[in-house]
Amino acid sequence: MRILAAxxxxxxxxxxxxxxxxxxxxxxxxxxxxxxxxxxxxxQAASPRHFVINGEDLYVGELAxxxxxxxxxxxxxxxxxAQYARTLGLAALAPFAEHGDPIRLVTGLPISFFRKHxxxxxxxxxxxxxxxxxxxxxxxxxxxxxxxKVRVIPQPFGSLFNLMLNEQGKAIHQRFVTEKIxxxxxxxxxxxxAVADKTKYSERGSLSTDSGMSVAYHAIANVLHEKSGTQIExxxxxxxxxxxxxxxxxxxxxxxxxxxxxxGQLATRIAAEANRLWADDWDIDCIVLTGGGGxxxxxxxxxxxxxxxxxxxxxxDARFNNVAGYLKYGANLWSA
Ligand SMILES: Nc1ncnc2c1ncn2[C@@H]1O[C@H](COP(=O)(O)OP(=O)(O)OP(=O)(O)O)[C@@H](O)[C@H]1O
Ligand SMILES: [Mg+2]
Numbered sequence: 001m002r003i004l005a006a007x008x009x010x011x012x013x014x015x016x017x018x019x020x021x022x023x024x025x026x027x028x029x030x031x032x033x034x035x036x037x038x039x040x041x042x043x044q045a046a047s048p049r050h051f052v053i054n055g056e057d058l059y060v061g062e063l064a065x066x067x068x069x070x071x072x073x074x075x076x077x078x079x080x081x082a083q084y085a086r087t088l089g090l091a092a093l094a095p096f097a098e099h100g101d102p103i104r105l106v107t108g109l110p111i112s113f114f115r116k117h118x119x120x121x122x123x124x125x126x127x128x129x130x131x132x133x134x135x136x137x138x139x140x141x142x143x144x145x146x147x148x149k150v151r152v153i154p155q156p157f158g159s160l161f162n163l164m165l166n167e168q169g170k171a172i173h174q175r176f177v178t179e180k181i182x183x184x185x186x187x188x189x190x191x192x193x194a195v196a197d198k199t200k201y202s203e204r205g206s207l208s209t210d211s212g213m214s215v216a217y218h219a220i221a222n223v224l225h226e227k228s229g230t231q232i233e234x235x236x237x238x239x240x241x242x243x244x245x246x247x248x249x250x251x252x253x254x255x256x257x258x259x260x261x262x263x264g265q266l267a268t269r270i271a272a273e274a275n276r277l278w279a280d281d282w283d284i285d286c287i288v289l290t291g292g293g294g295x296x297x298x299x300x301x302x303x304x305x306x307x308x309x310x311x312x313x314x315x316x317d318a319r320f321n322n323v324a325g326y327l328k329y330g331a332n333l334w335s336a
Pocket of ligand 1 (some may be wrong): 009010011012013064088120158186187189190191212213214238291292296317318319
């Protein structure tokens with residue numbers, strides 16, 4: 001039996017077995033009929049990105065982004081779960097699981113989708129999945145991923161458990177057990193707000209909004225569309241945003257100011273949501289900022305939030321905070 005964790009986000013799919021992690025963009029595409037397309041890529045992904053699942057020949061992540069003609073992703077939860085979650089989840093778990101070895105999986109959903117979609121997510125994942133892994137050298141490996149148990153938790157609780165528990169799933173940081181904690185998890189699509197009062201979930205203080213990083217990406221894409229006439233898919237903007245410049249059909253645009261403005265506006269919007277939601281929860285002891293977007297917006301967001309916001313550790317990629325906590329929670333549930 002193996003305990004694994006997967007955070008199938010609208011932006012990035014993250015997974016870990018406790019020793020290794022992997023991350024790729026949450027994009028699925030048709031595999032290219034050209035043989036060894038993977039071998040032509042300048043950078044080989046460390047883990048396979050080409051699979052046959054349910055008879056479909058598929059690429060995931062950056063391989064789908066750059067090589068697939070028909071490719072897709074979705075910001076709609078029903079469609080995301082029905083069409084993409086299984087493929088992304090299996091692709092993420094494949095390197096960590098032995099053929100046929102029972103897997104117990106912890107995963108999550110945004111607060112507002114949790115009730116409605118947790119059974120659907122469990123159903124698509126909890127099964128014996130016969131897949132073919134196509135390795136970078138073209139070698140094909142048939143593998144059964146036997147997911148015998150799935151536990152779905154509200155996503156921001158992953159980050160809370162990551163702070164609260166050790167690798168064995170034991171509570172080691174008392175502050176997160178005994179205090180009232182606010183968590184703000186900013187992802188690509190959603191901003192999730194959750195309150196844990198002595199580890200108990202507070203319904204009143206918890207919700208999801210659409211204030212994910214994609215709001216800022218949209219604003220940036222719209223300005224670029226006006227300037228260049230080209231509509232850029234949001235998931236292709238990430239590198240340009242990090243660099244501060246983008247080249248579209250040979251013309252280079254400096255987007256530093258645009259990015260700052262879009263991020264500032266989004267931070268203002270998220271702070272207003274938090275301050276409104278937690279207006280009555282003035283007894284929150286501290287606020288944890290998490291998710292990849294939380295790290296990106298931290299400098300602009302922290303001064304706008306009423307309360308003590310814990311600084312994010314600079315050396316960690318905040319996109320992994322939820323999945324790391326899912327795994328610790330799995331150890332808490334299932335380790336002898
Ligand atoms: N190293 C990085 N690479 C890519 N994105 C990063 C990085 N660091 C921060 N980010 C930001 O993190 C965002 C994605 O965060 P995260 O992976 O937590 O989202 P998600 O979980 O996929 O989305 P959601 O929670 O809405 O489903 C990106 O949109 C980007 O703004
Ligand atoms: Mg997320």
